[in-house]
Amino acid sequence: MIDHLALDVTDIARSRAFYAAALAPLGFRIVAEEKDGDATVVMFGVEGPEFVIADKDRPGEANHVAFRADNRAQVDAFHAAAMEAGGRDHGPPGLRANYGPTYYAAFVFDPDGFNIEAVCHAPA
Numbered sequence: 001m002i003d004h005l006a007l008d009v010t011d012i013a014r015s016r017a018f019y020a021a022a023l024a025p026l027g028f029r030i031v032a033e034e035k036d037g038d039a040t041v042v043m044f045g046v047e048g049p050e051f052v053i054a055d056k057d058r059p060g061e062a063n064h065v066a067f068r069a070d071n072r073a074q075v076d077a078f079h080a081a082a083m084e085a086g087g088r089d090h091g092p093p094g095l096r097a098n099y100g101p102t103y104y105a106a107f108v109f110d111p112d113g114f115n116i117e118a119v120c121h122a123p124a
Contacts, residue, residue, distance in 0.1 A: 006052040021085035025077030066117040078118035079106035
């Protein structure tokens with residue numbers, strides 16, 4: 001679980017659409033959207049703002065975000081939705097035994113090249 005995490009993106013509309021689609025299978029939705037000067041801030045969450053994107057600053061490099069999934073089907077759905085929304089594959093759904101015996105994850109690059117993961121720790 002992540003309390004919240006914020007990333008700056010290069011194209012807020014493109015990233016808003018990508019994350020809305022990719023995170024929907026994990027139960028995330030847009031919970032708020034606001035202007036901060038010239039910047040747009042979009043907040044996603046299940047219960048409140050947990051993941052935030054903005055076009056305020058230059059995107060960082062080598063960022064990685066892992067979202068916790070309740071089950072393996074959610075990981076599969078995340079990967080499919082992310083790919084459909086324009087993500088690039090960085091590791092299809094599957095067990096990652098090097099991270100743990102029940103570590104089931106999928107990895108995608110978002111439109112800005114951030115490494116985004118969905119992971120389920122529950123046994124099959």
